[in-house]
Amino acid sequence: MSKRSSAKYKLDRRMGENIWGRPKSPVNKREYGPGQHGQRRKGKVSDFGIQLRAKQKLKGYYGDVTEKQFKKSYVEASRMAGDTGQNMIGLLERRLDAVVYRAKFAPTIWSARQLVSHGHILVNGVKCNIASRLVKPGDEITLGNKAKEMALVMEAQSLAERDIPEYIAPDGNAKITFTRVPTLDEVPYPVKMEPNLVVEFYSR
Template sequence: MARYIGPVCRLCRRERTKLFLKGERCYSMKCPVSEAVTDRHSRAYPPGEHGRDRMRQGSEYLAQLREKQKARRIYGVLERQFRNLYAEASRQPGITGENLLRFLELRLDNVAFRAVWGASRAQARQLVRHGHVLVNGKRVTIPSYRVRVGDVVALTQKAKELYVVRRNLDTVDRPLPPWLEASADRFQVTVASLPKREHIDEPVREQLIVELYSK
């Protein structure tokens, strides 16, 4: 299964905003685009030899492209899969951009991330790939698996004892979205409803993505 395995901090620098791809590091002063970093040490400009030269204002197409790339990188989806999701979203009734974000939110790795089992989506994806996540009692190892309303997503007994999972539940300050309901021990979540646009807090302007793919 194809995935991006390169340095992720350069992705945030390219988008010139925090994408929160690396867990705790994104909240520390080690983050290269952190507002807490002094101007002298800040690297809040695109990566590469000519990164500083690419900070000028761009065109309308560039804004649309950057918004699409930002959404892809936040959710860890490559171009072909993202384009297929958009094609499916455009065929569904409703607003295409909201349908696209809803499909991304219902991915199994994102549900594991929203349940705070992983500090980042990459870590949540690894939990799924290693067989630590159950859907309705059955082991599912496909991160792109799309959950449905009423599905029960839980951790295996072995995963409940993992130090990293317990530490994330104790230390990561991330509220559970309204469309998920957690059990008392937080090792199990139920998809109570479909995510609405106001429940998705990612800084994505989906209308620009629709305009890009509609050309």
């Protein structure tokens, strides 16, 4: 269902980190970048480069959302009370495709987005095909009847490499409740994310 396997693994190698914690990531074997020059010694990275890398990593983790959508999350987070970086993580985790991925309804963020866009996900009993929709605390997310029988969904639910986080309450295999907006330390990222650097990147 997801067609981005080569691209997402390229991102892993470019960053030198297993961003999604997948066992098949090439970084598990070699941590240098792709291509014939991947093993060259890296020069000193500027502050801008560090911030850009943090942005690419966070943006890539959520399925390479468009730059417009990602910047919109920053702008909205900066208008909210409290820490902008924490607010931004909260907004990204509230995306419907991210919630579907966290609920283990799909093995990758891309397949989660596709499940949503193909109309296999219900929010409070109503079909929703907008992956960027923001879920609110108390919302119930349910798999459609056809989706329950999909091999992709059954594969995702059997994955041992990640657990359902505490802010998502499962009710059987096909229904979850989004209980609250998480903080950065509650989100189960396989690698360190630095939203404060993303905020610095956009606030230059």
